[in-house]
Amino acid sequence: xxxxxxxxxxxTNFQGNDLxxxxxxxxxxxxxxxxxxxxLPYSEETFALIAKKYIAKTGHNTEVGYMKxxxxxxxxxxxxxxxxxDNLKKIIAMPVFLAPGIHTNIDIPIILGLKPKExxxxxxxxxxxxxxxxxxxxxxxxxxxxxxxxxxGPDSLIIDIINKxxxxxxxxxxxxxxxxxxxxxxxxxxxxxxxxxxxxxDVYNQYKNxxxxxVGQGFMELCEPTIAQGIEKMVNIADFHRLIVVPxxxxxxxxxxxxxxxxxxxxxxxxxNSHYNHNHSNNNHHNLNHSHNKHNNxxxxxxxxxxxxxxxxxxxxHDHNHAHGxxxxxxxxxxxxxxxxxxDLIIDIITYRIENKLMSK
Numbered sequence: 001x002x003x004x005x006x007x008x009x010x011x012t013n014f015q016g017n018d019l020x021x022x023x024x025x026x027x028x029x030x031x032x033x034x035x036x037x038x039x040l041p042y043s044e045e046t047f048a049l050i051a052k053k054y055i056a057k058t059g060h061n062t063e064v065g066y067m068k069x070x071x072x073x074x075x076x077x078x079x080x081x082x083x084x085x086d087n088l089k090k091i092i093a094m095p096v097f098l099a100p101g102i103h104t105n106i107d108i109p110i111i112l113g114l115k116p117k118e119x120x121x122x123x124x125x126x127x128x129x130x131x132x133x134x135x136x137x138x139x140x141x142x143x144x145x146x147x148x149x150x151x152x153g154p155d156s157l158i159i160d161i162i163n164k165x166x167x168x169x170x171x172x173x174x175x176x177x178x179x180x181x182x183x184x185x186x187x188x189x190x191x192x193x194x195x196x197x198x199x200x201x202d203v204y205n206q207y208k209n210x211x212x213x214x215v216g217q218g219f220m221e222l223c224e225p226t227i228a229q230g231i232e233k234m235v236n237i238a239d240f241h242r243l244i245v246v247p248x249x250x251x252x253x254x255x256x257x258x259x260x261x262x263x264x265x266x267x268x269x270x271x272x273n274s275h276y277n278h279n280h281s282n283n284n285h286h287n288l289n290h291s292h293n294k295h296n297n298x299x300x301x302x303x304x305x306x307x308x309x310x311x312x313x314x315x316x317x318h319d320h321n322h323a324h325g326x327x328x329x330x331x332x333x334x335x336x337x338x339x340x341x342x343x344d345l346i347i348d349i350i351t352y353r354i355e356n357k358l359m360s361k
Contacts, residue, residue, distance in 0.1 A: 030061040030081035031354060032093040032146075034074060034108055037066035038253035044070050046251035049342035050096065050350070057351055061085055067107060068133050074111050075138040082142060089144040092354055096250060097151040098158075098340075099199030101191040104151050113140045114148055121192055149357050152250075154202035157345040162186070162207055162246055165337040169244050175333055183214035183240040185230055187260055188248050190222035197223050200248060214238045220260055227263050228328045235330075242333040249339040250346070256339050264328050266336060 033054070035047045047064045055062050061084055065077030072080060082088050093112060095104045105117040111134070120126065128134050140146070152158075166184055186207065188200035200217055208215040214237070218230030225233065231243065245264060247256045261267030340346060 027061075027085065028087050029090040029092060029358070030063070030085060030088050031058075032074070032077055032081065032091050033062065033064045033350070034093060034095045034097075035064060035066050035070070035251070036097070036103060037068050037070035038251070039069055040253050040257065042252035042257070046339075046342050047096065050347065053342060053344065053347045054350055057347060058355070060354075061088075067103065067111065073138060074108075075140050078140055078142050078146075088142075091142065091144065091146045092357055093146055093148045094350065094354060095148075095151045096350065098248060098250060099153070099188070099191070100151055100195040101193050105193070105195075107134060109148060110134055111137050111140075112146050112148060114146065118193075147357065149353060152346070152349055152353070154199050154206065155349050156206060157349055158203055158248075158340065159206050159210065161340050161343050161345050162203075162248070164343070165246050165340075166213070166244050169335040169337045173242070173333065173335060175242070177242040177333065179212045181239070181241040182244065183216065183234050183238065183242065184211065184244045184246060185227070185234070186215070186217045186246050186248050187227060187230075188217070188219055189255060190219035192222055203248060213244070214240055220255060220263070227260070231328055231330060240332065242335065243330055244335045244337065246337045247339050251341065252339055261336065264334060264336065265330075266334060 031054070033047065033051055035043065037043065044066075051062055051064045054060070061081060063072070063077040063080050065072055065074035067074065078091060081091060093108075095108055097104050102120070102122070106120045109116045123132075162184075170182075184207075186200060186204055188196055190196055196219075200219070204215065204217040214234055216230045216234040218225050218227035220227065234240070245260070247260055249256050258267060
């Protein structure tokens, strides 16, 4: 169950619990925040800021470790934690992922030297080919206990961040469009497992129940509805002139800066400077917005669906293709927001999850 703002503040303060505070002040543990990694620098910038904010909030010995592509690797991050504390006996490892899936339930446990939480649908017998990244990982050099906790999940504080992203996007527009003519599409990655669908559906339901806008959801790949299907469904239900697309991802990366804008038709395949504005704000969040108005006097919306897919073989160590599905052509204003980023509410969620685990020991 998610936390609202007052619950989060109350639960992370731990006031009046001397036993809990003595455990939290112990110097024999470290915190490992785990990220996927990206070939673009924005993800590392975001996770560096997340770690900086978390350390400022808790004072804990903390490092970020990346599954692949970026550095430090998970094994290297554990070495860094150990080098900073000769008394290190325990590591609390938290995947800073929004939803559970193959990475959190299978890949990360294997990388940490732990038992996977479930059978890998990619390789049920566990005998990975030699070129699979799980066969190329460095072993963990740590004799203490590693406690892998759950990822972020559909916490209600995420809804507060989405509200902020939507309102910020509207402020960038010079068009006066009523809320009744505004729609919001929540976009998630998708997964071979069902957890990602459950996550975004939970977030979608929470957001829809409190939003004044038309609300839909779509998956970038692997699941349906696709982004185009999500928009088409919304268009069939309501008449709107503005579409705000919120990538429900933690950090900017290839998916948010290229794949999703390409699906939306606001980015050419030729490069990142086509058809949209790309700015960095001072807090290292990634801003994207785009106005697409073919016929400003139209009183209706439509989506063109083409029966083909864009498949990309990325050179950044992904082991699957990004089957984007149908193209989207929406006659109206499209505003594309930042991901959730290193928002203070993300730090609150991470802090609560970790402190709650520390208190339980």
